[in-house]
Every structure is written in C-alpha cells, then in structure tokens.
Amino acid sequence: MTDTASPASYPTHPALVCYPAPVLRRKAEPVTVFDEDLRAFCARMFAVMEAEKGVGLAAPQVGVSRRIFVTDHARKKDGEKPDPRVWVNPVIESPEGVTTYEEGCLSFPAIYAKVKRHDRFTIRWLDEYGRERSERLDVGAGQFLGIVVQHELDHLDGIVFIDHLTPVQLGLCRRRLRDLEADYRKATGKTGSPIRR
Numbered sequence: 318m319t320d321t322a323s324p325a326s327y328p329t330h331p332a333l334v335c336y337p338a339p340v341l342r343r344k345a346e347p348v349t350v351f352d353e354d355l356r357a358f359c360a361r362m363f364a365v366m367e368a369e370k371g372v373g374l375a376a377p378q379v380g381v382s383r384r385i386f387v388t389d390h391a392r393k394k395d396g397e398k399p400d401p402r403v404w405v406n407p408v409i410e411s412p413e414g415v416t417t418y419e420e421g422c423l424s425f426p427a428i429y430a431k432v433k434r435h436d437r438f439t440i441r442w443l444d445e446y447g448r449e450r451s452e453r454l455d456v457g458a459g460q461f462l463g464i465v466v467q468h469e470l471d472h473l474d475g476i477v478f479i480d481h482l483t484p485v486q487l488g489l490c491r492r493r494l495r496d497l498e499a500d501y502r503k504a505t506g507k508t509g510s511p512i513r514r
C-alpha cells in the first residue's frame with residue numbers, strides 16, 4: 318500500500334533555533350514518507366550541523382517537529398573517519414548501567430553540564446531510505462555515539478539536556494539561561510518556553 322499522505326513540507330533554508338523556542342518543547346511526529354524531500358532535508362541538516370560545529374542535530378532544533386536527527390560523532394576527534402548518519406523514528410531498548418558525560422547543545426550556546434545517561438542500550442531506527450537498522454551501543458567501551466544519540470533522541474520528545482540537571486547544576490547555568498531568554502525576547506517579542514524550575 319502506498320502512503321498517500323502528503324509529505325511533510327521541509328524548510329529549504331533550515332536555521333538553528335535556540336532556547337527558549339517552544340518547538341524545542343514539542344513531542345515530534347513520526348516520519349511516514351521516505352522520499353527525496355526527506356533526504357534533501359537531511360542533507361541540509363548536516364550542513365547546519367557542520368556550520369555550527371556540532372556532532373548531532375535534531376529536526377526540532379531547526380524548527381521541524383519530526384522524529385529525525387543526524388550525527389557525525391567522529392568529527393569530534395582528529396584522525397577519526399567521518400561517520401555521518403541519519404536516524405529516523407528511533408527507539409531505545411534494553412538500557413543497562415549509568416554513565417556521566419559533560420554535554421553541550423547547539424540550542425544552548427555556551428552551557429555545558431554533566432548529564433547521567435544509560436551506559437549500554439540497543440537503538441532501533443530507520444535510515445533516510447526507510448530501511449530498518451539496529452545497533453547495540455556501549456558508552457563505557459568508548460562509544461561516544463551512545464551519548465550523542467541519547468541527547469538527540471531526547472530532543473524528539475521535547476526534552477533538553479538541562480532537564481536532567483540537579484537544582485545545584487541548574488543554578489550554575491541560571492545566568493546564562495536568562496541571557497538566552499532575553500535574546501529570544503529581543504529577537505521575537507515573545508517569551509517562548511523558559512524553564513520554570
């Protein structure tokens with residue numbers, strides 16, 4: 318059966334959105350159409366990620382509420398081969414253990430904090446052609462990609478890394494968050510969706 322639903326309209330010039338933009342708080346919709354429009358959008362997401370020197374970028378971070386993210390974690394280390402990947406409708410299964418890593422986020426410029434994540438898990442997803450993929454990732458064994466995909470998958474559920482912080486950690490970021498809130502007000506005339514705790 319052919320999916321006759323009209324494809325999502327993806328932006329031709331996606332641009333990074335920052336906290337406290339409300340789209341970062343929305344639960345993103347699954348992708349059902351795997352066509353050239355999707356693949357062209359993914360290519361544009363890679364371009365934004367590279368321009369911003371990120372290792373991962375989720376569609377909501379460019380204002381698109383769809384369950385898509387891209388990664389190229391090897392860009393972080395010199396000498397490692399690039400490994401660009403598209404992850405669509407991803408799901409984490411069988412998580413084990415806990416690990417802590419200092420994370421940052423392109424949508425929270427100049428904020429870094431240690432976040433607790435699963436140490437090992439299986440991730441299932443579809444690539445940009447709709448092909449089923451699955452991989453077991455082990456952060457403790459050196460797979461930094463395991464951190465990146467947990468961070469990016471959170472974005473698809475409207476969760477940002479700041480949500481995982483303790484009150485003390487959050488206190489240390491408070492001034493910078495207020496600056497971002499002021500920037501957003503100045504740019505849009507709106508308050509957006511600031512953190513309330």
Ligand SMILES: [Zn+2]
Binds near residue numbers: 421422423468469
């Ligand atoms: Zn992020």
